[in-house]
Structures are given as structure tokens and as C-alpha cells.
Amino acid sequence: MAQTVLQLIIGGLAMGFIYALVSIEYTIIWNASGLLNFSHERLILLGAYLFGAQFVVRNGISNPIAVVLMLICTFFIGVLISYVLMRPLRNLPLVFSVTGTIMLGRIITEGVRLIWGNNPIPLVGWLEGTIKAGELVINRTYIIIIIVAAVLVAALQIFLNKTKVGTAMRCVSQNKKAAAFMGIDVDRSSAITMGISAVICGIIGILIIPLFQLKGDMTGMIGIKGFAAGVVGGFGYIPGGIVGGILIGVLESLSTLVVPGIYKDIVSFILLIVFLLVRPSGILGHKA
Amino acid sequence: MANVLTVEHLTKKFAGLTAVNDLSFTMKERTIHSLIGPNGSGKSTTINMCTGSLPITSGTVKYRDEIISGRVLHEVASRNIGRTFQNLKLFGSMTVEENLMVGMQAQMKDGILKFLVSPASAKAEEKRANERAMEVLDYIGMYKYRNETVANLAYGQQKLTELGRSIMTAPKLLFLDEPAAGLNPSERVEFVKILLKVFDDGIDLFLIEHNMDVVMNISNYITVINFGSKIAEGTPKEIQNNDEVIAAYLGSQFKKK
């Protein structure tokens, strides 16, 4: 029993870190451009396919180089999306901008389907395997996800708080007009943010390949759960997203002890609605 | 004369900054009362607290005999207290006429079910509102622009539209946040004329204004604040000769011999 619980917690932690990353993406894009990006899931899909289907399977490139290539590609795709789509959407009401990013997601999904086909693509050996610690058998993927995600979260914090570009991004999030007057290029700052977000999506994509396989619906509901993480922790505030993400990940994993596994996906939505109605400022109570 | 508005010990603190500090004043019935002071002295904050747009840190606001502090904007407004905003708040995609009609909304009591089953009563209600809107449009001189989309109008006309909309709510007391700001001299003269007409029709006016010609000409009573605290009050003549006010705000050119 104790072992099962521990295994579930580790699995939950791994998914929790993924949700935390997604929620950070929502936050930095929201701060940089006032947009809610509903295409994260699809960008995750794109990253996974670029790496697995294109570079590894089609071009036969070795894994590490394929990862680097994928990161470069996704960054520029993110920048492109920012200039072509996010910039005009910024000036439209919420209803339009949300629909716009949903449409972007559909376009990416369809593009992936047209280029790489409908069938799952096997990617043997990538990040798979188990780790034994005494009696405990842990999926190696979970450990890798936790380590990579934790490093990424820390790196993002340092980037946002310590570098010049990061400071500019935070200025834009405080006040776009004032930032523009201070000589910060808001468009450029948004583009870099979107580029970084796309890179994170790509990393999430390759991390979850061993869990869900390389197929069209591999991302499940990661996007909306990431959002739920943000709301539960405190939307628009990075530490909130991390706390919320881990909480949701662990709770939904542990829920399988109590209710049939099929209800697992409801946990995040119920938490989302409860927090929206009872405590919209989230666990940490940070005012966005 | 009864007091229309009684403000007692009104205070607003924003994270470490005290915008309004222990402000008390009263406004008498049938007066045009102005609140003046330098930029950042807390005038808009005061108006926003009185109308329920901003929560109050401490103190009370009384409208006639009823305490209205603690109530939110729509609750204050439904007590026949109208207001305009410093940054115009209009329904940009709608026409001038529609903007005014929304002002009647709270007085149009028919419920949705009655509306669905009795088209005749709905039509009658709509017609009454429309007639009133036409009157007010005429009154503020915007009749010919009634079918224009508000977003396409000049600033002065938008200001008139906002004023017209608040008149539609049949207020007894009207808060005006910088009514003359952004108007050119001839528009300003026109706007002041309309304000005096509104006052003559029985609506008491409370205004914040930077243009001293306007303030000194139409006010019956003036309260001056600086750094969130009252520094003087009195008739326009008294204020113009108050040394502290001249030093803090007016400058010497307004001093009357």
C-alpha cells in the first residue's frame, strides 16, 4: 500500500510539474501580451512531432542533436506566431483573441496530421525504463520529468528576475504603455516570451512521449489542466502556478485510490471551479 | 436648507499611500458644489468613494439621511445619484440614442416574461423611454447626432452623450468628474450653459474641475483639498482671497481686489 501511494505520488509530481510549466506559460504570455493562449497543447504536440517524427524517425538524426534542432525550430515558430497572430489579436476583445488562439491550435493539429499522418509513431527506447530503489519500482520518465521541469522552473525564475530581457518582460507585464515610453520594444518582448513559451512546450512534448506515445491526442487535457493549476495557485503569479500544478498533479494521481481511474480527469476541473467560485485569488492569495 | 451630502472623516489608503485623509465637508441642497485642488490631491478618489466606485478605507458618506458608504456603484446610482467619469465611459459600439436609452434601464421595470407574452406593453414602455431620450437629446443639443455611433463622435459630443445618459437616470444629485476638461473654449461655454440648465431643473451638482473660470462662475460653494486633506472652503470669493489656497493651487492671478 505504502509503495503504491509513493508510486502514485511520484507519478503525480511528474504530471504536476508539467502542469506547473504550462501554467507558467499561460502566465508569462498573459503578462507579456494580455492574451490567453489556448494553443499550448497543440504546440506541445508540434514539439513532440518535430523531434520524434521529423528529426529522429525521418531524418535519422541522433537524439541529443534532434532535441537541440527542435528547440531552435520551436523558438522561431513561437516568434513567428507572436508577430503574425498575437500582435493583431492583442487589440481585440477577449472573445476574439481566445477564439483566435483556439483556431491556431486547430491549424497546428491539422498541420501535424497532414505532415506526419494519423498513425502513432513508435519511438523506441526514448527516456524509457524503470529505476529500482529497494522494493520501489519507479518509471524512469517520471524522474527525468521532475528533474528537467524543476531545473526549467528555476532557470525561468533566474531569467525573469536577473537578466535584462527578463526585466524588460516584467516591465511590459506591469504597464505596457509605460514600458513603451521607456524604450522597451513591446512587440519584441512579446515575441521573445512567445518563443520561450514555445520552447517550453517543445520540452514538455518530448518529455511526455514515453508516457502517452507520439500520436495526435497525446497531450490530452494538459493545456486546460495547466490553466487550472494557475487558478488554483493564483493566476498571473508564477509561484502560484507551481504550487497549483503540483497540487493538481498529486491529487489527481492519488484520486485513483478512491474512485475509478476514469474519474481522474475530473479532479482538476472540480478544483478549478471550486477555486474560481470560493477563492478566485488562489491558494497563495496573490492579487493578479 | 437640508444637507444633500455629508462626508465625515473620509479616508482612503492605497498600499502605503494615503490619498484622502480624514476629509469632512457637507453639501447643501440647491447648490453647485465644487471640489478643487492640485493634481493628485485626491479629488477623483473622493468622488469615486462617494459614488461607490472605490471602497472606502474609513469614514462615512451620507446622502440626505441615508448612509451610502459601503454600497457599490449600482446601489448608489439607484438612489438617484448620477455620475460622469473623468475618462469617459460610454457604450462605444452603440448610437447616441441607445446610450441614452440605457440610462432609462433601471426605470424600465417590465420583466422578461412580461416582455415575451405582452409585446404591446413592451412597446409602450420602450416608447416612453424613447420619448424621454428624444427630450434629453434635444435638451443637450445632440438630437441631430442621435443615430451616430458614439465611438465616431468628437470628444465634446461624447462628453455631452455621457451627461445626457446620466440625466436619463432622473438623478437628484449629479457628480461630474472634470466636465470641462478637454473641451475647447466654445464647447466649454456651451457645456456650462447646459449644466446651469440642468441645475435649474432641480438637479444638485457636485463637480471636480480644473478650469477656474468655470469653477468660479458657476459654483455656490467650494471645497479645496491638497494632499488628501481639506485646506479651505467657502464661497468662490472667499476662496479666491484665501492665501493658503493661492499658495497651494490658484496662483496670484485669481486674487480679486
Added chain:
Amino acid sequence: MSDKYKKILMVLIPLMIAIAMPLIVTDNYFRGIFIMTLIYIIVVLGLNFITGLTGQMNLGTAGIFAMGSYTTALLSTKLGISPWLTIIGSIIMGLIIGVGLGYPSLRVQGVYLALTTIGFGEIVRILISNFKFTNGIMGIRDIPAFTIGSFSFDDKLARYYLYLVFVVIMGVVAYRITNSKWGRLFKAIRDNYEAVQAVGVDIAKPKVLAFTLAAIYGCVAGSLYAVHMEFITPSVYTFDLSTTFIVMMMLGGIGSVPGCILGAVVCTILPELLRDFGNWYWIIFSILVLLVILFRPNGIISFLKTRKKSVKEGVK
């Protein structure tokens, strides 16, 4: 006078086309598509109240639609209630959703409503996929058709005309509300909610009203869908369906009743006409929608709209 004629023609011509269509195209498959179009029109007309007019993003329409479908399916198959009466059940369900979900969630700001509605839609989908009494992913079979006496609307043509009557009634109601003080208030809330409060209106009430109307329209359409399909499964009521409804509304013309009807028609029939594009259809369609959002935010209907009266015509 000419304006009035124009208006009458604007109603009559589409109505004539709607009446003639299933007689011109006699293929049963296409008649089925036409019936779906009518059902979607009702959903989109409802969505228009909350999202189009009031500007509150609702991404849970599929959940509302599902609640209507299952109300009718369960009441008619398990309790043997006449499908006509289940429509009333659906309206009550709409009221419950509108007030029960709308009242708490509409107090919070725009983004959060979008989220609550997504959460609602997903919870509904997951629950109906797993509950025993909804028969899980197997869905519900043998939902009875509408009948009057011994006449049954199980023929596609008869059903089409019955549903057309629903669309006309609900369309007229939608049009009347849109062009009344309610519609005006909805739009005012979208444009500037603080100004609405400043004229003494508690915006929570009209918002809940708009959301309830959307829920009632969605539920009724869901009922009609269940009866039409005779067999429903949870796999239909996805987030994608919710976004499709939003797309219909935007493509046609957000906030406009004729626009919503046009949008539902175009989005349902176009895929059938563009079958030749095969795999490319969805990506082309999505790009088109994106272009409309960016360059024609008022939708295709804005190409047909006549210019508003100019200042000169309005001089007293």
C-alpha cells in the same frame, strides 16, 4: 417605406429558401445535414446572448447541449415521457444550469468565466461517459420520435419542417430580445460594465439572464438533436464542439441574429461542399476563420449590412 420592404424581404427570402431546400435536394443524407443546420442555428442563437451580445466567453456550450440531449433521452426512454414534454424538461434544465452555474461564476471577471465553462463542459462529458444510468460511453439508444396522434415525425422531410418551426419561433424570440431593452443592456455590459452600474443597474442580473437564455436554447437544441439522432453517445459533446459553436457565431456575425443563422448554415454545409479538399479541408477552414477574426470581426453578415443613417438624414 423601402426600408420596411427590405426587412420583409430579408426575412422572406431566406425562409423561402429554407422551405424549398429539402424539396430541391431530396437526398436523405443532405436532408439530415439540413436538420443538423437547424439544430445548430438554435444553439448559436442562444450562445449569441451571452458571448455575442454580453461579451462573456462561453466555452462550455457542448456541456449545455449534452444536458439537453440527455434530459430528453433519459426522460423518454427510461420514464416513457412524450418527447414533447421532455422539451419542457430541457427548458427547466436550462434554467437550472443558467441560474446554478451563472449566478456564482458571473460574479468573477471574463477570463474566469471562460474557464468555469470549459470546466463545466468537461465535467459533464466525463460524467455522462461514466455514469451507469447514462449507460456510459455506450450511450442511449431508441429515443422516440415526435408524434401527433398517429402521425410520427420520423421521416426526414417531416422532421425538417417541424424543426424549422422551432427555429422560426426561437429565432423570432431571439430577434425580439436582441432588439429590446435587454439586448441593448447586454451590449452595454459588453462595451462598458462600469457605465452600466453607474446608471443604477446591477449587472449580475442581466448577465445571468443572458447565460440562462443561452442555456435554454442550448438545451432545447440538445433535445432536438437527441430525437433526431435516435441514438446519442458522449463522444459528440467535446470542447471542439463548443469552439465550433463559437466559430459559427463569429464567422456569421457576432451579436447579430441573421449573422448567427448565416454562420451556422455556412459552417454546417460548407464542409459537405468542400469534400474535394479532403484532408486539407479543416486547415483551410481554420485559416479562413482566423482571417475573418482578424480582418472582419463582424463576420460575413457585415458584407450585406446597409450603411447606418448618416448625420444629415437625421437632422430634425
